[in-house]
Amino acid sequence: MKMLDFTTNLNSLGFEAGLSEVEKELLFLRSRSAGLTVSGCAHAVFVYELFRLLRKKLSAENGCTANTHLSVGILGGGHVGKQLAKLFLHSSDRKPCDINISTKRPETLGEISNIGVECYFDNIRLAKGADLLFLCVLPSHLPQVCSDIRCHLSSDCLVYSFTSAVPLNRLAMLLEHRFIIKPQYEFVACDDVTTIWLLHNQVSAALKHEEVLSASLPLSMNGGLFLDQRWVSAVLYALLNMCTAAELGSGKTLLLLNELFETKTFTYHSFVNSPSASDPNKPDDLFPWVSLVDAQTKETPLTDLVLRNKGLRDCISVLYYNVFSNLAEG
Structure with a gap:
């Protein structure tokens, strides 16, 4: 006999049920965090794809169609680093071996390393081999990370920073490098749109939704997020x-x-x-x-x-x- 689950859709067991009125006013921070992760990862992968497509055209121009390889380095294996790596793997047919992740705890990335992504803790090795380097570290870790890698970046290696709390000029000084992109986002809480960012807890799954993909569009973002157009x-x-x-x-x-x-x-x-x-x-x-x-x-x-x-x-x-x-x- 099939048992009914009487707790399904029971509001009293939901996340918001135990929150005070003051705490409920802060719920928009969940949407903000999810929106920044989804949009930030999508925009980073878009930049990579533009580089890849142009590299392919440049190689054809030079009569060398085999030279289209681009190495991706992700520095930081936390939530953003993992989501970014998964989106890279799901959004095109690139080889997992083209992606390297350096993190203090590579043993936590078994799901990713098991399919061929190189995961280790060696920031210098990562910087030396990357055509595009994505910084996914906490602001407090950035000075040491920059000190580790700044002498090992090639002049045409694009550094793409997710570290929002560190100003761009400060980051350029720490890295002694000026080939850097650092998107600047603003968020305005709005109940009728911000919930779209919470459709899924995986970026690649969220971007399957037309509504989410449209909301992340760099030139006309909605869902409460806005991107500085100088990006x-x-x-x-x-x-x-x-x-x-x-x-x-x-x-x-x-x-x-x-x-x-x-x-x-x-x-x-x-x-x-x-x-x-x-x-x-x-x-x-x-x-x-x-x-x-x-x-x-x-x-x-x-x-x-x-x-x-x-x-x-x-x-x-x-x-x-x-x-x-x-x-x-x-």
Whole structure:
């Protein structure tokens, strides 16, 4: 005889039942934490995918289709580090061996290491081998971590920081590195939208929902979260720097970036407005290397372009949706 569970959907046993009225006013912090984790991981994976796609185009340009490998380093194996690694594994067909995690307790990552992700405690090894390094450590650990790795980062290694409490300029000083992206989020509590972040406790599962994916869209976030739009400019300048590091002329660089986003928007002066800059009529000239710290703390030509050009924003959004389309299919 089948027994009925009388506790199912019983409000008195729910999480909120034992909270005082004052404590209930703080419930929005759960949505804030979940929203930051979901959006932060999604945006980080999106940046990786843009780098991967551009690396593929650069390799084809140089006649070397095999050189498309990008090594991912995740420094920190706590909640965010684990969720980020799982999203990397679920959002594309990348090989687990392309992902390395350095954490003080690698033995806690058995679920991830068993499928081929390299998990160990060696920050220097991680920094030396990473094309993209994701910082997922507590702010209190950051000074020591930066001291460990700053002499071992290649100049074109992109450092992507989840450590929100440490200002970007401070992080750049600690790392002695300026190829850094650090998203800045704001959260406004709103009962009718913030609950979408609590649909699942796994990022990859949450992003299968159209509502969650739409809420995380970098250029039009909702659900109470807002992303500083200079993040988009920094990502685009990072791609530009990638072409400069490959010694690709400005003409071909613009061609590849327009192809990547399926647009015709980008011109030389979309990125550079200095009168002393290289002549845009000389397509073999390299773009100057752009400090991503400046791109996130100052107004740039791209800041205005992204703000006023809806067509470009739509192209970026389509590419963002495409990155996670296989999650919905899985």
